[in-house]
Amino acid sequence: MNVRRSAAVVAVLAVTSGLGTGLGTGLGLGLAPAAFADDTASEASGSPSAAPSQAFPTGLYGSTDPTYDGVWRQSLTLLALDTVGEKPGAGAVDWLVGQQCASGAFAAYRADATAKCDAETPLDTNSTAAAIQALAAVGGRDAEAGRAVRWLKENQNEDGGWGYTAGGPSDANSTSVVIGALAAVGDAPEKQRKDGNSPYDALRALALPCGDGEAGGESGTKDGGAFAYQPDKKGGLAANADATAAAVLGSLGEGFVVEARRGEGKGAASFDDCAPGDAPEDLAHNGAVHLAGALAADGYLKSSLAGAEDQPDHGNTADAVVALAAAGDLDATGKPLSWLRKNYGVWAAKAGPAAYAQLVFAAHASGGDPRDFGGADLVAQLRETGPAGDVDDYSSVPHEDTAAGDEAGDGLGAGAWWGIGLGLVVVAAVVGFVLVRVGRKRPEA
Structure with missing residues (x-):
């Protein structure tokens, strides 16, 4: 996606076009929180990259402004390093811990980690869930x-899902990254219910019908089997490949890190056919069918943020590889992996640590070696984005005292944050999603 525009313009475009059509985070994978962009957060916001004299927090990976993605990129980095058997320095881990509020929640970034969180601290589920996965690893x-898990459970929506901010409408990306967090700490996602609804019920409500056992979906459309990010203003569902990649992982109870496996898709004889049921594993299978079809022609997915140019989305493509591998369709990962090996360089160099982490996840999930990705060492490249202070002794890291438990008003429950004004919150959430999830999840099917 071309993000040579201000973050405000991107946010307004997304809001005015409807949050449910083409807006999704990382998360999924790659969510999610994930940025919609193929460029850095600083480029998206219209601000320059960090000048050499600008001081960024010791222990934090990446050299661009962390305002919208500090916790996200740090969490993905720690996960990626752990995935390949690399031990992150204590400095990087303690930086992440220092960002936590007393309630257990995380914001995208807190410049003054010694200050107490309050009702106006913009906590979000995506940063919190990503941090949980990293800390568990x-x-x-x-x-x-x-x-952090307790805060997420306390802020589950009545439909069983989660939105980007606590109390916000559930979306596929946020719900899926929270499922990954629950699974990471050994909690069964299906047992986490609100008003009788589990996270899988929330995802089921966002799944498009896949048709009567035929690939291509209902009435032969290309959108069958996909997931929507959220319903649109009229309650309709628009396919979103970013949300689909996230929801495939969520429906399978997986987090960002997936082990390679082949042919384990459930509910259908092959990935040429839809699964007939609506169990979570069936919906995951159908989402994989959709992603495989979307990748078949070019080997990459395209950005679909409202107002964006129609061009390849590297991060979303990497997330789709992980989703396909999780569903067991390793055959469909070959073409997008080949495309990523040839084309990731400029994007990842600009986007920074979260991008390299996404690529590590994709290589690992498909059974490849992240240290030999088209002849390049992704782990070394990720390490190069690291802080000079990523050392064992980091006892001086500034942080809020979280040992005493919750402080009044620290969470976003009871509508405190939303009370500031729904319009402003929507814009803030969109901007956060745009800039936090580097390259993730919002392309056309």
Whole structure:
């Protein structure tokens, strides 16, 4: 996606065109929180990259402004390093822990981590869920991960899902990244219910019919089997490949890191056919069918943020590879992986650590070697984005004292943040999604 426009313009375009059509985070994968963009957060916001004299927090990976993606990119980095058997420095881990509020939640970034969080601290589910997955992976941070999980559970929506901000309408990306967080700490997502609804019920409500056992979906349309990010203003569902990649992982109870497996898709004889049921694994299978079809022609997915140019979305393509691998369709990962190997360089160099992490996840999920990705070492490239202060001793990291438990008004429940004004919150959430999830999840099918 071309993001040579201000973040405000991107946000307004997204809001005025309807949040349910083409807006999705990382998360999924790659969510999600994920940025919709193929460029850096600083480019998207119209601000220059960090000048050499500008000081960024010691322990934080990446050199661009962390305002919208600090916790997200740090979490993905720690996960990626752990995935390949690399031990992150304690400095990087403690930086992430230092961003946590007393309630257990995380914002995208808090410049003054010593200040107490309050009702206006823009906490979000995506940063929180990503941090949980990272903390669970590196180990030794059960207390911090547990507080974050509790905050997520306390802010589950009545439909069983989660929105980007606590109390916001559920979306496929946020719900899926939270499922990954629950699974990472050993909590069964299907048992986490609100008003009788589980996270899988929320995802089921966002799934488009796949048709009567035929690939291509209902009435032969290309959108069958896909997931929507959210319903549109009229309650309709528009296919979103970013949300689909996230929801395939969520429906399978997976997080960002997936182990390679082949032919384990459930509910249908092959990935040429839709699964007939609506169990989570059936919907995941159908989402994989949709992604495989979308990737068949060019090997990449395209950006679909409202107002964006129609061009390849590297991050979304990497996320789709992980989703396909999780569903068991390794055959469909070959073409997008080949395209990524040839074309990732400029994008990842600009986008930074989260982009390299997404590529590590894709290579790992498909059974490849992240240290030999088209002849390049993704792990070394990720390491190069790291802080000079990523060391074992980081006891001086500034942070809010979270040991005492919750502080009044720290969470976003009870509508505190939304009370500031729904329009402003929507714009803020969109901007956060645009800039936090580097290259993830919002292309056309």
